[in-house]
Amino acid sequence: MSAEEKSGAGAPAKKxxxxxxxxxxxxxxxxxxxxxxxxMKPKAAAxxxxxxxxxxxxxxxxxxxxxxxxxxxxxxxxxxxYLQITLEAMSRDQAVIDEIKNNEPAIRNxxxxxxxxxxxxxxLAPEGKEKLRAATxxxxxxxxxxxxxxxxxxxxxxxxxxxxQ
Numbered sequence: 001m002s003a004e005e006k007s008g009a010g011a012p013a014k015k016x017x018x019x020x021x022x023x024x025x026x027x028x029x030x031x032x033x034x035x036x037x038x039x040m041k042p043k044a045a046a047x048x049x050x051x052x053x054x055x056x057x058x059x060x061x062x063x064x065x066x067x068x069x070x071x072x073x074x075x076x077x078x079x080x081x082y083l084q085i086t087l088e089a090m091s092r093d094q095a096v097i098d099e100i101k102n103n104e105p106a107i108r109n110x111x112x113x114x115x116x117x118x119x120x121x122x123x124l125a126p127e128g129k130e131k132l133r134a135a136t137x138x139x140x141x142x143x144x145x146x147x148x149x150x151x152x153x154x155x156x157x158x159x160x161x162x163x164x165q
Contacts, residue, residue, distance in 0.1 A: 064089045081120050107139070114139055
């Protein structure tokens, strides 16, 4: 035997097939893509519920600012004081915001009467302000309900400024 035959240089080397590695790589990609698709697709609605209800996402909040601020005098005759409130109403329904805007004079009238009937001592405590905020929400809801709008769609009112002098 020659030196070439002993070293195996003359014999063709066995090549390892790349086919199993390619198959494994393709399977990993397909499995990963399937998993990503499963988590990214929109969830189906539960039976009996529209797709909009199945989604837990809420519509964006829309705010309406009453401008100018409310300024009223209140308190007993000998102890007249002033109250200034900047107010915003919040809903997720543009039609309800439009209804508030269209009925602002009636809402402002009711709120001026409500604010001027307050006692200064009650409004100094946080609980008093919270009661007034709840009464304000009720007054706004009552006015738009009388016009045929959905009162429960007014979710909240916020005092963005509250000054007693």
